Amino acid sequence: MKKFEEKTIKTKNIYDGKVIKLQVDDVTLPNGKTSKRELIKHPGAVAIIAITKDNKIVFVEQYRKPLEKSIVEIPAGKLEKGESPEVTAVRELEEETGYTTRNLEFVTSFYTSPGFADEHMYIYKTSQLEQLENPLEGDDDEFVEILELTLDQAKQYVEEQRIHDAKTNYAVLYLEMLGRK
Known part of the structure; x- marks a missing residue:
């Protein structure tokens, strides 16, 4: 053993x-x-740190029933059966934001709550966004608002707990650390 x-x-x-x-x-x-x-x-999930041409970070705000409130998050979604994390990342980016990309950079992966769940989260980054002419429809039960924030604005959202989940806090910290190099 x-x-x-x-x-x-x-x-x-x-x-x-x-x-x-x-x-x-x-x-x-x-x-x-x-x-x-x-x-x-859990089948696993993917999240995307998406940076616009004018160096803003793309977020979505949505209501989270377990929290009974809306929070601001980086785009994310669960892996579908047989789907690679890269394919999921592009699909979720398109569905949630109306952007697509041809260039994903793997950042990291981690278990979200290993004390009781096996969810494995993959994080990707892209700074080569293209606006879709005909954005994909999101899930019928998903209502999101797209926000584009500077890093300083995102850090303020963290302080205000408008950004209050692990993957998005990680993304903000990651971008902060990149800026210090």
Whole structure:
């Protein structure tokens, strides 16, 4: 057994939804005792740091039901089955912002909430945006407003907690660090 590994004894599937699956696993702990783990299975997601020709960052504002408020975020969305992160990035950029790009730069990836979910988030950056003549329609249940902010404005939004999610905070910090080099 690997260091700290927990061996799954039994899995009970609780819910299989459009975005997530919920399961409860019975596990054997490294010390031989047993415990339960409530797990969210997620197909993964992509987010895009999109920079306009006039050096503004493209954001979307949308209502987030779990938070019961709207927040400002970089464009993002979940991976569809069989879709590569790069394809998802371009699709989500087009659907949410009306921009497209032919040049994506991989920045990083990370697990969003490893204590209970397996969601793996990929972050890309592009500064070669092209406005679509015929923007794609977004999801029927998704309502967004596009914002283009300077880095200083985005940092102010972080202070005001209008930007209040990990991926977007990461994007602002990343751009801040790039500016210091």
